[in-house]
Amino acid sequence: MKGAFWISFRLMAFASIISSALCATYSRSENIVGTGFYNSFNFEAITDPNHGRVNYVNKTTAMSQNLTFASANTFILRGDWRTLINDSSTTGRNSVMIRSNNAYTTHVAVFDVLHMPQGCGTWPAIWETNGATWPNGGEVDIMEGVNDQGNDQVTLHTVAGCTMPASRTQTGFVPPSYWSSDTNPVTRSISGQLNCDTSVNGCGVNVGQASSFGPTFNADGGGWYAMERTNTFINVWFWSRKATNVPADVSTGGTTVNTSNWGIPVANFPNTTCNFPQFFDAHNIIINLNFCGDFAGQASVYASSGCPSTCTSYVDNNPAAFDNAYFWFNSINIYQ
Ligand SMILES: *[C@@H]1O[C@H](CO)[C@@H](O)[C@H](O)[C@H]1NC(C)=O
Ligand SMILES: *[C@@H]1O[C@H](CO)[C@@H](O)[C@H](O)[C@H]1NC(C)=O
Numbered sequence: 001m002k003g004a005f006w007i008s009f010r011l012m013a014f015a016s017i018i019s020s021a022l023c024a025t026y027s028r029s030e031n032i033v034g035t036g037f038y039n040s041f042n043f044e045a046i047t048d049p050n051h052g053r054v055n056y057v058n059k060t061t062a063m064s065q066n067l068t069f070a071s072a073n074t075f076i077l078r079g080d081w082r083t084l085i086n087d088s089s090t091t092g093r094n095s096v097m098i099r100s101n102n103a104y105t106t107h108v109a110v111f112d113v114l115h116m117p118q119g120c121g122t123w124p125a126i127w128e129t130n131g132a133t134w135p136n137g138g139e140v141d142i143m144e145g146v147n148d149q150g151n152d153q154v155t156l157h158t159v160a161g162c163t164m165p166a167s168r169t170q171t172g173f174v175p176p177s178y179w180s181s182d183t184n185p186v187t188r189s190i191s192g193q194l195n196c197d198t199s200v201n202g203c204g205v206n207v208g209q210a211s212s213f214g215p216t217f218n219a220d221g222g223g224w225y226a227m228e229r230t231n232t233f234i235n236v237w238f239w240s241r242k243a244t245n246v247p248a249d250v251s252t253g254g255t256t257v258n259t260s261n262w263g264i265p266v267a268n269f270p271n272t273t274c275n276f277p278q279f280f281d282a283h284n285i286i287i288n289l290n291f292c293g294d295f296a297g298q299a300s301v302y303a304s305s306g307c308p309s310t311c312t313s314y315v316d317n318n319p320a321a322f323d324n325a326y327f328w329f330n331s332i333n334i335y336q
């Protein structure tokens with residue numbers, strides 16, 4: 001046992017030298033800013049597969065209702081905040097889902113976000129998937145949460161056969177259940193959250209920083225999410241706008257990035273017991289704001305969030321409560 005441990009330890013050390021020498025520096029292939037979002041993304045006016053109280057609108061409607069808005073250097077994407085929904089036969093409140101035209105396998109994506117949607121009933125997400133035969137092809141949730149509760153949770157979803165080790169080099173922690181507003185990284189039962197199989201739940205990592213999600217993220221002026229995907233690992237980092245350790249290549253949106261200098265990620269998904277090329281296809285970036293649905297609207301989740309009424313009733317009847325339900329982006333940079 002001891003001998004085997006040392007052999008594998010030395011192989012790992014060698015592999016990490018190889019990867020930092022060959023794989024950690026990337027060049028910028030896309031710099032998506034302002035009106036560039038309209039060129040890089042498609043609007044998905046689809047029926048929400050997650051049963052949200054939402055009506056995803058097309059580009060024409062989004063622009064005419066000012067649900068998306070681009071200036072020279074920022075892009076806003078939001079849910080409707082002006083309309084009382086008084087017809088239960090509709091699917092709900094207008095909102096927007098956009099999907100990148102380009103798809104990516106190995107890459108780094110850096111999201112410079114000034115503000116994210118907040119409010120009871122909101123379910124904002126920045127994620128990547130292929131989707132055609134989901135859960136085949138996998139899914140990476142980079143920024144996700146509901147009802148202003150807790151921290152950002154980073155999650156992988158796959159078909160059966162991809163699991164994560166309990167011990168990993170990350171600053172976040174494995175939460176006790178698929179969704180927990182719990183914010184304290186103490187010892188817990190973590191068996192369920194190590195299986196990325198979406199029919200079990202998914203393998204999540206709670207970022208463990210209040211500034212990573214919702215009203216606190218917004219009060220701090222937002223921050224940066226970054227993901228590095230290789231054939232042997234997926235890492236996600238988060239830095240608050242107020243953090244003092246933001247790497248210069250991240251804060252300046254540089255033309256190259258060197259992830260070797262970014263420190264320990266908030267979430268680390270190694271390939272110890274998951275063959276990444278088998279479970280993850282080329283992914284599009286998806287940004288959306290859902291309301292209620294399978295996550296935010298789940299009765300136990302909504303009730304435990306301290307939000308009033310029922311999710312659907314609240315979303316339908318309180319348009320002004322969604323005044324702050326908007327994403328505000330400085331940029332998205334892709335490096336390959
Ligand atoms: C956009 O959606 C509106 C409302 O459903 C519809 O009337 C319009 O034809 C759509 N436009 C396009 C270009 O699909
Ligand atoms: C659309 O939204 C932007 C950003 O909030 C705002 O600056 C602009 O005035 C709005 N336009 C209209 C016509 O309301």
Ligand SMILES: *[C@@H]1O[C@H](CO)[C@@H](O)[C@H](O)[C@H]1NC(C)=O
Nearest residue numbers: 082083084085086087088319
């Ligand atoms: C529903 O709301 C619209 C305005 O948003 C209003 O014109 C209409 O009268 C309302 N209908 C009912 C049945 O309350």
Ligand SMILES: *[C@@H]1O[C@H](CO)[C@@H](O)[C@H](O)[C@H]1NC(C)=O
Nearest residue numbers: 020021024025258259260261
């Ligand atoms: C990337 O950063 C690592 C760690 O600081 C360094 O060893 C390596 O030389 C850097 N790579 C490049 C191409 O600058």
Ligand SMILES: *[C@@H]1O[C@H](CO)[C@@H](O)[C@H](O)[C@H]1NC(C)=O
Nearest residue numbers: 231232271272273274275276
């Ligand atoms: C993880 O990556 C290493 C290096 O490429 C490879 O040898 C190993 O087979 C991979 N593990 C799995 C489970 O795919």
